[in-house]
Amino acid sequence: MRIFSRILSATATLAITAATSTSAIAQGSGPDGSPNAVLIRGASIFTGCSPDLIEGQDVFVAGNLISKIGPDLEPPEFATVIEADGRVLIPGLIDAHWHGVFATASIGQLMSTNEGYWNLLTSVAQRDTLYRGFTTVRDTAGPMFDIARATDEGLIEGPRVFPSGPAISQTAGHMDFRTTKDVPATPDKLNPFETSDMFYIADGVPEVLKRVRENLMQGATQIKLMAGGGVTSSYDPIHTMQYTKAELEAAVEQAENWGTYVLTHAINDEAVNHSIDAGVKSVEHGHMSTRETLQRFVDNDVWLSMQPFLDDVDAPALNEFQKAKYKFVTDGTDFVYKTAKELGVKIAFGTDTLFSADLARRQGAQLAKLQRWFTPYEALKMATCDNAELLKLSGPLTPYPMGPLGVIEEGAYADMILVDGNPLENLDLVGDPENSFDIIMKDGVIYKNTVD
Numbered sequence: 001m002r003i004f005s006r007i008l009s010a011t012a013t014l015a016i017t018a019a020t021s022t023s024a025i026a027q028g029s030g031p032d033g034s035p036n037a038v039l040i041r042g043a044s045i046f047t048g049c050s051p052d053l054i055e056g057q058d059v060f061v062a063g064n065l066i067s068k069i070g071p072d073l074e075p076p077e078f079a080t081v082i083e084a085d086g087r088v089l090i091p092g093l094i095d096a097h098w099h100g101v102f103a104t105a106s107i108g109q110l111m112s113t114n115e116g117y118w119n120l121l122t123s124v125a126q127r128d129t130l131y132r133g134f135t136t137v138r139d140t141a142g143p144m145f146d147i148a149r150a151t152d153e154g155l156i157e158g159p160r161v162f163p164s165g166p167a168i169s170q171t172a173g174h175m176d177f178r179t180t181k182d183v184p185a186t187p188d189k190l191n192p193f194e195t196s197d198m199f200y201i202a203d204g205v206p207e208v209l210k211r212v213r214e215n216l217m218q219g220a221t222q223i224k225l226m227a228g229g230g231v232t233s234s235y236d237p238i239h240t241m242q243y244t245k246a247e248l249e250a251a252v253e254q255a256e257n258w259g260t261y262v263l264t265h266a267i268n269d270e271a272v273n274h275s276i277d278a279g280v281k282s283v284e285h286g287h288m289s290t291r292e293t294l295q296r297f298v299d300n301d302v303w304l305s306m307q308p309f310l311d312d313v314d315a316p317a318l319n320e321f322q323k324a325k326y327k328f329v330t331d332g333t334d335f336v337y338k339t340a341k342e343l344g345v346k347i348a349f350g351t352d353t354l355f356s357a358d359l360a361r362r363q364g365a366q367l368a369k370l371q372r373w374f375t376p377y378e379a380l381k382m383a384t385c386d387n388a389e390l391l392k393l394s395g396p397l398t399p400y401p402m403g404p405l406g407v408i409e410e411g412a413y414a415d416m417i418l419v420d421g422n423p424l425e426n427l428d429l430v431g432d433p434e435n436s437f438d439i440i441m442k443d444g445v446i447y448k449n450t451v452d
């Protein structure tokens with residue numbers, strides 16, 4: 001249902017913008033034909049992919065796409081005109097490892113409530129994410145199909161969502177959040193968290209294939225499997241490898257049959273290699289990877305979707321078992337970022353915030369933290385142009401087929417932020433969206449405007 005409706009809405013938008021996207025502004029659709037026309041005048045543009053700021057540019061948005069970029073554009077009379085006054089216009093930010101449902105809810109809230117409450121809480125989390133300047137997220141586990149649909153339909157405010165749906169985990173794996181009272185389990189006895197699409201437990205090739213297909217049926221744009229030990233889970237020491245080669249390969253083959261790919265949670269080096277061997281295209285975390293393994297990312301054209309996890313203010317609240325596991329992660333962060341950068345690994349930016357509204361508020365600050373290893377340009381490019389490249393791996397399953405994301409260019413989706421200051425000189429600005437982001441636009445719609 002969801003895919004159908006998302007395609008329908010894309011088609012409707014296509015009809016609205018067809019008249020404007022290929023023609024000059026003067027021939028742009030009139031007030032009767034277009035729901036939206038905005039001219040941002042006199043901006044310095046960071047395109048997402050190039051280190052140079054292009055100064056003195058006007059950007060004309062027709063419908064939900066960027067229609068024209070150039071100096072001294074003449075807007076049609078009906079256009080909303082925003083004077084940028086030399087402020088810097090950047091593409092909307094992308095978080096490649098986000099959990100809409102889990103980011104802000106505490107475990108206590110999730111355990112004591114049902115889907116209705118989760119959805120209300122997540123709709124607030126969606127809105128807050130958008131107002132931090134994140135206009136697209138790749139959701140890497142959780143019951144997000146309906147939230148993604150509601151966002152696209154305009155029922156709620158929020159970023160575009162590339163949903164993975166419920167993460168698929170083996171018994172005792174990283175997403176097995178059942179209690180020991182749930183075992184021994186039988187196929188007819190599902191945990192309530194499984195039936196509410198929080199996670200799916202699947203053991204053996206047939207079960208893995210079934211769950212992968214069920215996620216595709218519901219609108220997954222990529223498939224997430226747990227391939228090794230994680231921090232917040234209860235039954236899996238950090239060193240564990242999860243899923244057999246046959247199980248991972250079956251998931252990869254099924255995803256590829258649908259034109260998309262598998263991403264895996266893999267922190268320890270063996271799990272990372274196991275994933276690469278199976279044909280996984282995006283390895284999440286990878287904090288214990290060796291130099292040889294990182295070279296394999298380059299050789300096999302695999303994305304490293306890593307988080308700036310350190311033992312600092314952004315460390316999550318953990319019990320002793322989890323803390324011991326987290327140390328393996330934080331100990332690896334510095335080496336892996338430095339080495340991956342040196343070797344030319346494709347690195348995605350994602351935050352993987354879990355169970356804390358306070359930490360979620362620091363989504364942009366996490367991006368600014370990349371300054372330890374990257375220039376502001378490299379970090380900003382990662383969260384825009386590069387993350388958008390990663391999203392392209394969803395191929396024909398993308399919910400947003402009309403133009404590129406993560407860039408400012410003619411024909412791209414009009415997802416942009418007008419920054420009061422130059423983030424290429426001061427990346428800390430993205431960590432303070434409330435004061436630094438004067439305009440937040442997604443899909444051609446202005447959500448925030450403090451310019452006037």
Ligand SMILES: [Zn+2]
Pocket residue numbers: 097099140141352
């Ligand atoms: Zn995650």
